[in-house]
Amino acid sequence: MSRKSLLTLLISIVAHVAAVVAFDQQVEESRTISVGAVRAPVSLSFSSVSQPKPQPAIEQPKPKPEPKPKKTEPPKPEPKVKTKPVLKKPEPVVEKKPEPPKPKPEPKPEPEKKKEEPKPEPPAEPVMEKTAVQESEIDGLSNEPVMVSEPAIRSWKEPRYPKNARRRNQQGVVMLDVVVDEEGNPETINILESSGFSALDKAAIASVERWAFEPEQRNNQLVKSRVHIPVAFRLN
Incomplete structure (x- = not known):
């Protein structure tokens, strides 16, 4: 209110x-007035x-309304004056003359290297190894060959190194069991230990077959003997 x-x-x-x-x-x-005695007239x-x-x-008085603030208009941007671009005259292009290519120095001939001739590889020589088996002593004559630990060899030929084995760089030692007859010739040849390459094993057998041994004597009689021959194939 x-x-x-x-x-x-x-x-x-x-x-x-x-x-x-x-x-x-x-x-x-x-x-x-009505209760009391009124003698005189009362009006x-x-x-x-x-x-x-x-x-x-x-x-x-009503409060006067506050005057509304006048809106200030932002200043109008000044019109931009367009300036015409000044066209520059293109400068004349001067073509450069290509320079002549410089002469390349001729490569000096390299001195020819002397080809080294392959050295001939020494043939594989049979290696004679002592075995622990002692010579058997027989009192009488027997058909069984006598075991000889250090046989005497009259003649032997170098084993031929197989070309395929040499090319493949295969090496090894073949241990052969050789039974020598009464005249000193190999009678039977068996492989005790292989070299691991069949070509080397065959070459060892073919070489020992042409060897000649000193025959063994027992009681002034010639007898058969058994020897172990190791043949080594090594590339130096």
Whole structure:
């Protein structure tokens, strides 16, 4: 509720209260007059009490609305002045004459290297190794060959190194068991230990077959003997 309406309500309430109080006083006075002896004529006059007019409410001045801030318009951009590009005259292109190629120095002839002649490889020589088997001693004559640990060789030929084995760099030692007859010639040849290459084993047997041994004697008689011949194939 606004202040103006509150003030008007208060004024009206005060006016009604004052009217009621004034009316009560008049009633009491009339009662006192009627009760007492009135000798002289009394003239009574009643006047209505006028109710006080409500005072007009003082209107408070309305606050003036604050002036709205004026919108400031941004300054208009100045129109750009288009400048015409200045055309430059193209400079004349001077063609460069190609330089003559420089003569390349002729390569010096390299001295010819002397070809090294392959050295002849020494043939594989048979290696005579001692065995732990001792010579058998026979009191009488026997058909069994006598075991000889260090046989005497009258003639022998170098084993031929197989070309395929040499090309493949195959090497090894072949241990042969040779039975020698009474004249010193190889009778039977068996392989005790292989070299691991069949070509080398065959070459060893073919070589020992052409050997000649000193025949063994027992009791002034020639007998068969058995010897172990190792043939080594090595590339130096």
